[in-house]
Amino acid sequence: MFTKILSTLMLTLLLTTVGIAAEPSKSSPQAGVAASSSAPVQVQAGTVAAPAPVAANPAPISGVPTKVKPNRAITISMFMTIIGITLCVVIWAARSTKSAADFYTAGGGITGLQNGWAIAGDYMSAASFLGMSGLISLYGIDGFMYAVGPMFSFIAILLVIAEPCRNAGKFTLGDILSFRTAPKPVRAVAAVSTVTVSLFYLIAQMVGAGKLMQVLLDIPYRVSVIGVGVLMVGYVVFGGMKATTWVQIIKAGLLMSGTVLLAFLVIAKSGFNPVGFFTDIVGNPLIQDHVRMNVLKDALPKPGFDYGQRFMEPGLFLKNPLDQVSLGIAWALGAAGLPHILMRFFTVPSAKEARKSIVIALFINSTFFFLINIIGFGAALYLSPQLISSVDKGGNMATLLLAQLLGGGAGSLGGDMFLAFICAVAFATILAVVSGLVLAASAAIAHDVYVNIVMDGKADQHTQVKVARITSLFVGLAAIVMGLAAEKENVVALVALAFAVAASGNFPAVMLSLFWKRFNTAGVICALLVGTISALTLVVISPVMTYPQKIADDAKKIVSTLEKKQLEGVVLADKDQKLLEKSRKDFEKNNGGTSMVGLKAPIFPLKNPGIVSVPLGLIAAILGALLFRDRRAEEMFDEVEVRQITGLGISKASDH
Amino acid sequence: MGKTSYNWSEIAQNPKYLELKRKKRVFLFGWWIVASVYYFSLPLLSGYFPELFKIKLIGVINFGYLFILSQFLVAIFVAMYYTKVANRDFDRLTDELVREIQ
Secondary structure (H helix, E strand, O other), rough: OOOHHHHHHHHEEEEEEEHHHHOOOHHHOOOOOOOOOOOHHHHHHHHOOOOOOOOOOOOOOOOOOOOOOHHHHHHHHHHHHHHHHHHHHHHHHHHHOHHHHHHHHHHOOOOOOOHHHHHHHHHHHHHHHHHHHHHHHHHOHHHHHHOOHHHHHHHHHHHHHHHHHHOOOOOOOOHHHOOOOOOHHHHHHHHHHHHHHHHHHHHHHHHHHHHHHHHHOOOOOOHHHHHHHHHHHHHHHHHHHHHHHHHHHHHHHHHHHHHHHHHHHHHHHOOOOHHHHHHHHHOOHHHHHHHHHOOOOOOOOOOOOOOOOOOOOOOOHHHHHHHHHHHHHHHHHHHHHHHHHHHHHHOOOOHHHHHHHHHHHHHHHHHHHHHHHHHHHHHHHHHHHHHHHHOOOOOOOOHHHHHHHHHOOOOOOHHHHHHHHHHHHHHHHHHHHHHHHHHHHHHHHHHHHHHHHOOOOOOOHHHHHHHHHHHHHHHHHHHHHHHHHHHOOOHHHHHHHHHHHHHHHHHHHHHHHHHHOOHHHHHHHHHHHHHHHOOOOOOOOOOOOOOHHHHHHHHHHHHHHHHHHHHOOOOHHHHHHHHHHHHHHHHHHHOOOOOOOOOOOOOOOOOOHHHHHHHHHHHHHHHHHHHOOOOOHHHOOOHHHHHHHHHOOOOHHOOO | OOOOOHHHHHHOOHHHHHHHHHHHHHHHHHHHHHHHHHHHHHHHHHHHHHHHHOOEEEEEEEHHHHHHHHHHHHHHHHHHHHHHHHHHHHHHHHHHHHHOOO
16 A cells, blocks of 8 residues: 555656646757758868867767757656656556565565566667767777677676676675675675766766757656656655566567667669768768767778778777777676676576576577668668767767668658657666666665674565665655756766776675685775776766866867968858857867866876776785685685585575 | 585596596686687787788778677687587586486
């Protein structure tokens, strides 16, 4: 009954939120994207004149204010359908969530197939769905190369993490790490690490959600962050792992149908001829111009250089091989140390099912990232990189624009429907990912800190579930508050940070706990502390942060170029004039400014800390364990090893 | 927790267990290393030998594109092969061992 009242309350709250959001709807849905091919060509003129700094920096592409304009009525009704279906799932799940095992692991009653879809749903974020196809549409093959990392993540999980963890663990990262160590300090450190990693990831998702809804539907940033926050809290507080799992399964299903459909339409449009498709891309004059002028900045074409073919060659976006290796390490090991992914293994009854679920997740993921490549290249060919970057500099709107085009174009019913569907998919994606994160963070606080540290493991089922629900509520509220506060922040660094911390701290700690006899309390604590702190420090002093001085310098370059032109007697075009004014302002605002930690320029040259922080975390773990030997931990290794290899004494739903 | 307690160190000496442990270790870490070498060869080759990636193989489709595609195929192959071996050998050995102990 308690559940029902609260769910009704939540629904009302949500409806009000959407009601408020719908208020400032004055834009006519007809005012679609100027998809005529002539518009983007003119846009470039301004780009060549201004010496744009690095590709990733705010390239001064001004001109036609193009925008994606979904049909609000259709889109919001699709959102409401998703919300409605998921709320039904929550109410159904809430009824069967009685014990702590129900809350954290759905009683271990999820099948391998279901869990595989849920893991995929937990892992594939809106950033990959929208961002990666955008990268491909702007930088060609480099974007596709970028997709290999998140696909490969599942190999380490499959081979060395999933089954041993399932056999040796119970609910959380703390359970795995505290098995043969001093439980209280280890659980405390593991909980801090879990909460840190999950909150970083969570804030990045919340800010992304807020900005996406703002761009797409004119819903104010605050309203969408609160709306998403209320929903995720509702899913987790009432439905626990069962509801979260089904929200993730639904999301993965929606995401895959959207992706398959889009990719199929691209393939159909190309006449089912992959070689012809890529020949068209290489021969496309707009792509050639984009590569020449916007990416390589060759004002005059180099004679005999094939700019179209260059789109199919590496180095347009990923420029530093060491940075790529560093990022590769974070993908390869980081996902295996993410607490919200680790937690999913405990929802299945056996190691065999855990294995099956990872294999299924790997299949879904590989298919997804393969199809994203078709969508990205399709967007480049059928929309043109100029149009895509004029709507969003990072290319994040490529998937949405392509859906609109292939559905029948802006303003057509098909175009509106398909665009609305893809928006709804992105929305569901955000909901599913944030729910998993809230659950993982609150499990660490409620199960590790409260039940096992404060209460010495002596809490009855009723109390455990109650505490877990209250914790989820507070974690969710904290995420909403931080999401609101981080509106203007550069959150790209946060996801990289979450992966780097997981790869440098959690991954070595989990691996050595499972496979190294001498590993002990000191080792775990050293791994988590050194891994986390080194990854954090390196990111904070890396080029990922915002450096006002650099913005000022870049603005100054533009100002001086344009002023020189003026001195030569050239009358500046309207948009160049605007650019000049904007750059002057940027210069004044940012000159002399420093980054968050008071730096004028980055100290660490790489965007990704993995190549340094992972070895540091690993060395710290080994040194810590060797310096403080622990006989008990060594004697208990037989038990850990037998358990993780055979699954004897496995923690089952009925056990606790 | 209401479960039978096992003599862990005795099981740890069981020849069947030792065989299972050795087989699993060799297979899992072996394939993990192989897959990782293949995976890291992508950023290394594309970064330090970009000319290799530019070789056109099928029409305009070059080595680079096909190499990236092969990453997906290798990952799927490793997953499928592991599933096969695990279902055929590891699960059977584990079942035999567990039956012997209980």
